[in-house]
Structures are given as structure tokens and as C-alpha cells.
Amino acid sequence: MRSVKETVLTILANILALLITFTCIFPLIWLLYNSVKDKYQFMKDTISLPTNPQWGNYAKAIKLGNLIPATFNTLFNVVITVVLVSVASVIVAYFLARYNFKGKKVVSAIFLIGMLIPLYALLVPMFLQYKMLGMTNTRFVLILPYFAMQVPLGIFLCESFIQDIPREIEEAAVIDGCGLSQIIFKIIFPLSKPMISTVAILTLLASWNEFAFATVLSSDSKFRTLSVAIQSYSSGREMEYTLFLAALVMVSIPIILIYFIFSKQIINGMTAGAVKG
Template identity: 40%
Template sequence: MELQLELKSQSGARRLLPSPAKLMVNTLMLLFTASCIIPLLWIGYSSLKTQAEFANNILSLPGAPQFGNYLEAIKITNMLQLSWNSTRVTLLSVIGITAISFVTGYITARLDFKGKKAMIFYYLFGMLVPIHALLVPIYLLFKNFGLADEWYTLIIPYIAFNLSLPIMLVSSYVVGIPREIEEAAAIDGLSFSGTMFRIIFPIAVPVLTTVAILQFFSCWNEFSFALVLLKDESLRTVPLGMSYFKSQHSTNYPQLMAGMVLSMLPVTLIYFTFSSRIIAGVMSGAVKG
């Protein structure tokens, strides 16, 4: 009896101990997490240092916190104007992406038509094309058609280049919705568009919320198109505003990092507020697909 108890306790201890493979995976994930968090912490406390403290030792903690760096960052960049520009462009882009991805995703999930596979491949191919390879032709196209340096300039490429993933998410989500719901709506006399917007749209709200939040992050943080297509300073977005801290001979890094912290605040607050909904929406789309 004692031998059996000893064997059971040993087997239980073995189960409690992680296997070498799990230990290696957990270690790698811990290192990856640290590599993401440590730079953010460094930016946070470096934004409270004086320029002399930062130049003397970039890793040391600040002596007396310099919260004035944030006030200077707001003044130098005209942060309110930058934030308004980014908010306007981002919200309109997110609305356009969400609406188009819902309609397109529903159609690809429910209808069979000639060229459907080609259209799906076209959207999937859009995920493989590097944006930076298209900056020059897009700049020339916008310049020739008079679309550059307008308040709506960035909305066009933001919508066009952010449709692939949302369409795939919506399509995989809609596939998992029972067709009987739409058949019952058709029997009741509801049209195709009525079924799509009055029946399917409320059901697809979780995945559409995920799409909207993810695309908010993408559009708010976008830099390349804003740099190439906008020359008017009054139209610049928050990421472009970080260039105001760089002069010809020096850069005020603590003020730059204060500006970076301010630019990250909206997306950080949104992420921590809706993180569970983002994960739930992605997972529900994956499971239903």
C-alpha cells in the first residue's frame, strides 16, 4: 500500500513538473513579452528626464521627474491639431473599412458567382504586397489626379490597403451562421439587403467590433502614406508630429519620448478597454470558419 502511494505521489510530481519542451516555449514567450514591455517602460521613464540626464546615461532612472516635457511636447507639435487630424482620418477610414468588409465578406460567404475565387485570391494577395513598394506609384497617382494634400487624402489608401484581413474575418464568421435564419427571413418577405443589414449585421457585431478596433490601431499608427502624401503641416497626423523634435544638429529625446507617450495613449486605452472583445471576435471567427 505504501509502495502504491509512493508511486502515485511520484507520478503526480512528474505531472506537475513541466516538460523540457513546455519549459523552452514558456521561456521564449517570457523573453518575447519582456522585449515588448521593457522598451515601453524605458520610453515612459525617459520622458521624465532632462536632456542632460538622458545624454549622460540613457538607461538610468530620472532624478526629479520633468513633467514639463509633456507640456513642451504639446506646444512643439501642436498636439491638439495633430490629434484632431488623426482622429478624423482614422474614424472615417474605420467606418469605411468596416462597412465594405461586412458587405464583401457576407457576399463571399453566402453567394456563389463567377469570379468568386479570383476575388478572394485578389484580397488575399493584398495581404502579401508590401506597402512600401507601392509608395512611389501611389504618390504619382495622387499627385496627377490632385488628391494629395487634402484632408481626405489618407482615407483612400487606408481603406484600400486594410480590407484584406477584415474581409477574411467577416467571411469566416458569416459562414458559421446557420442559413436557416436567412431562409426564415426570406419566407417572411425580407429582401436580400434587408436580411444582410437587419438580420446578419446584429449577429456579426462581435467580429465587426474586432475589425474596427484592429483597424483603428493600424490607421492611427500609420506613418508611410502620411509622410509621402501630406506636405501641408496643418494636415499632418500624430506619427508625423514626432519629427518636430528633430533639429538640424540635435534631438531632444526626452521631449520626443513624451510626445510618443502622448501618441500611444489613445490606442493603449482602447486596447486595454476592448482587449477581451478583440480576442473573442478573432477566436469566434476562427472557430466558426
Template identity: 40%
Template sequence: MMELASPEAQRTARRKGFRKGLSGFGKLVLTAYAVLTLYPLYWLFISAFKTNEDFFRHPYALPQVWMKENIFRAWELGKMGRAMMNSTLVTMIAVVLTLVLGVLAGYVLSRFEFRFKKLVMGLFLVGMLIPIHSTLVPLFLMMKKIGLLDTYGALILPYTAFELPITIFLAIGFMASIPREIEEAAMMDGSGWWRIFGKIIFPICTPIVATITILAFLRFWNDFSFALVFINSQSLKTLPLSLSLFSDGFGTDYSLTMGAMAIAVIPTIVIYLILQEQIMKGMVAGSIKG
């Protein structure tokens, strides 16, 4: 005859069953969230191959006829080759400047004590609170006076300036978790501050560098307002400006617009897939000290 389980064993079995059910529910919620997050991307790509009529009649279904011509026509009519080159050039230079200046400033502010340090950090904090679009008119007037309007610099410099505050604070948060004993050991071996930063600290900061890179890339790549105000020449227009060509005051060609948007979003997806592992590490940076 089987022996009845003890009360303690029954409680343990119930706890295990509860944890298993909770884990299964969590996976279900995460799966649903993933579907909701990825569906707009799926909808964008299937819409890129539809006719305008198919787009309105069957907005959520697969294309009845796959219109590959939409991609080629959008590329040609929107002059997207030149626009993509402009966006790539402006974004890459601004991202590099943001990383170099932001990570160096974060290192100094996280590792050194000096006079007016709190004031400097307060100024960067104020920079995070300024509404970016409220500066468009003053920046326009300033750039007009110094001759920067309608140049790459008209986008690169504001992009870098407005991204620096968040970059610096992310870098400070991550570097604060790096043990100072590493630097002390390197100094005992005769290393200077520049060598310590370049050979030790910066490689350790790879996760937060990846996070900063993707955040800055998304902001710069998708910016429309600054490019619209500061750029007039067709040869300097970026991708967001080229997308606006498919819409006017009388209507929008949705088949070409979706085709152009599908082209524009591909670099963002590629960059994220390359950096996703480091981004996940960077998002939890500073939460664990050690």
C-alpha cells in the first residue's frame, strides 16, 4: 500500500507546481508581447509589396499580387541612394563624435574629483531637460550667421550636442561599477591615464558603448525636423526627407511610401541585430556592483 506524502512534501509539490505555472504564464506574456512588438514591422514589409487598392481593401492580409516594383520605384523616385548615403555619413560621424566625447567625459566625471564637478554634472542634467525642438529657431539663426546652414555640419553638430547629456550619464552609471583596483594595479605597472582608458576601461565599457550607439543611431537616422529646417539642397537631403516626397497636400502614394520605409528601416534592424547582445548587457549596467 502506497504511503501518503507528508504535509511538507505536499507543500513542496504545490510550490513547484505554482512556480511552473507562473513560469509558463510569464513565457506566454513575453510571447504575446514579442508578437505585438514585431507585428508592425511585419505589416510594414507586406504593405511595401501591395498596390494602393490592395493596401486599402486588405490592409492586414498578404499581398494578392507581390509588387516588387514598389521597392525599385521608391528607390528611384525618392533618390534614396543619395539620401541613404547622406544619412549614413551624418549618422556615423555624429555617433563617433558622441561616443568619443561622451565616454571620455563620463570617465572623467566618474573617476576624478575636481572643483565645480557638481556644477558640470548639473549643466549636463539641464541639457537633458531642454526640449530639443524649442531650439530650432535659435539654432537656425545661429547657423545662418556662421554659414553652416545647408551643410552636413548643420546636422552633425546639433545631433552630437543634444545626445551628449544622456550619453555621459549612461557612461557614468556604467563606469561607477568598475572596480578602481583595476586602475590602481595598472598604475603600479607604469600605465598612464590615457593607456588605462584605452587598454582597460574602454574595452570593459563595450556593453554601454553598444547601447549608446544604437540609441544615438536611432535618433540621428530617424530625425526629420532638424533636417527639414537646416537642409535645403536636394543633394544633402537625408532619408526622412526623401520619404516625405511621396506625400503632398492632395494625397499619399502608400505603396511607394511603404516601399521607401521598408528600405529605410533595414539598416536599423541590421545594426540592432549586430549589437543586441551588448545592448542587453548595457541596459542592466550599473545595477550590479562588482
């Protein structure tokens, strides 16, 4: 008798859990299937599944929002930022983890500032600086802000990782005649690969998603990123909602795919980062 009761309870608990989770992600599913409705069905009934899927919505959305150059601009920023942040994080973290040098405390304090200051407090200051330099709306303007946004977390994650790498490996390398740069690039980098991938993916997500700095520093249609392109969607003429939904799906799909492939690294990195920040 008891085991029957247990089974029923277990089934109920699982149904409840699935229900909660399903409700939580339903807005995303809803977004997905509404993006292929024709506009009449969308206006009439937003809950039912599409009866006549309009895959052409996607092509129209790309054309209307000029999403191809925006994708290129986004990727340009993302790739450069990811490379810079990964390299910088490992190198700075290595010296912070292994050496005592003059000014070390100042160096770590400088990067700690980045984790303590609320990011958007810098929106106006950064705009003013780049305006004075005449650098707003240029191809490279977002690289430095994105780099600075992510590098403190990268350094922190790599520092604790490198501390756990056994010193004997480096000592053996020195005996074999390795110099400093060889230790860094031939030993520390390969050994830090798991952490580098975490840092790289977190940086990728953040710079792909970033909106506020992009709209303030580089809203020009030539250099604008995907998030800014999406913004101009909703401010344009009579908005066609289904196309807008298709555009939102397209911006999010790469992120969702990356998330499902690398969810372990992402979850670990974000948790560790949260604990610190």
C-alpha cells in the first residue's frame, strides 16, 4: 500500500515540476510558433498553433531590419572581444596567481573596480569620453568597452584556476630550458583550456547581447549591432508584429544553441562569477 502511495506522490511531484518549468519557458515557445503565423491569424488568436506556417516571415524580417550587416557587425565585435578577453585574462591571471611583484595590489584593485561599479553608471561617462575623442559611430568603438566589461570576471575565474595548476609542471619546463613566454603560451594556455572556454563563452554571450552601450556609442546604421537593429524595428513605421517576432527569434537562436551545447561551462562560470561579484 505504502509503495502505491509513494508512486502516486512521485508522479504528482514530477508533473508539478514539469508544469512549473513548462510555464517558465512557455513565453519562448509562444514566441517561436507565433513568429511563423500570418498576421491575420496572429491578430485573431495568439495562442493557437499556426495553421498556415509563413516561413517567409524570416526572409522578410532579415530584409526589413537590415539584419545581415548588423549580424556582421555583431560578430566582428564578439570575435575580437572574445579573443582579447581570453588572452588578457590568462596572462594577467597568471602573473597575479604566481608572482609577487611591485604594484600587484594596485593591479588587482584596478580590476576589482570593474566588478564593483554598476555598469550603466558608466554609460554617460563613456559616451562623453568617446564624443570628445570623436570616436562615436566608428567600427572599433565598442571593442574597448566590451573588453573592459568582461575582463575582470575573466581574470578572476582564471586566477583561481591557475592557482590549482601544480607548480611542478612549470619547474620541469624551466629545467628543460623554457623561458617565460614559452611557459605562458606553451604550458599555461593549454592547461587552462577548460577555464578559457568558460571565459570565452561568457564573453561571447555578454557581447552578443549587449544593448545599452551599443545604442549610445554606435547607433549609426553602418556600424549598428543586432540589438540596435532590433530596436529600430519597433520604432519604424507600422510595425508588423509577426516579422518583429521572427527577428527576435533570430537574434536569440544562436545564443540558445550555444547555451545547450555549453550549458555546463556557462552555468559554472556564471555561478562562480556571481559568488565573486
